[in-house]
Amino acid sequence: MAITLLVVCATVAYVRSVHKITRRTYRAYIALDGKGPELLGLSGPPSDWVVLYRTGRRGVICWDGFHSQELHDRLTPKNGQPVTVEYDTFTNFGTVGYTVHSVDSIVLPEDVAVSAGVAREGSGSAGQNDCW
Numbered sequence: 001m002a003i004t005l006l007v008v009c010a011t012v013a014y015v016r017s018v019h020k021i022t023r024r025t026y027r028a029y030i031a032l033d034g035k036g037p038e039l040l041g042l043s044g045p046p047s048d049w050v051v052l053y054r055t056g057r058r059g060v061i062c063w064d065g066f067h068s069q070e071l072h073d074r075l076t077p078k079n080g081q082p083v084t085v086e087y088d089t090f091t092n093f094g095t096v097g098y099t100v101h102s103v104d105s106i107v108l109p110e111d112v113a114v115s116a117g118v119a120r121e122g123s124g125s126a127g128q129n130d131c132w
Helices: 002-017 069-078
Strands: 018-032 049-055 061-067 082-092 095-103 113-119
Touching: 018 069, 049 069, 049 082, 049 095, 061 095
Parallel strands: none
Antiparallel strands: 018 049, 018 082, 049 061, 061 113, 082 095
């Protein structure tokens, strides 16, 4: 009986801590053609890169970059402005992972090239979990 209860508790704990997908919405700013916060070090990305950035916890800046001429062309009129970004987030033993679902109501194709990072001014660490 005790072993059965232990197995059930372990199973429930495992299911609650692995790959629970949640859609989250944030406001992020658009940076095109390498123009954005200096601390992101965006100088010199390809001209069709779209970078989204927003403030996370503890003063970090969370950013995602997309290599897509189509997305670049559609978002050019909104360069430097905030847009709504939907993320599909999931947890995996306490670590948050994510994919970008849509930008300004534009659903992203699964094959778009993505780069991401976290930046911080001054001292202290900056981690991906500070973005969620």
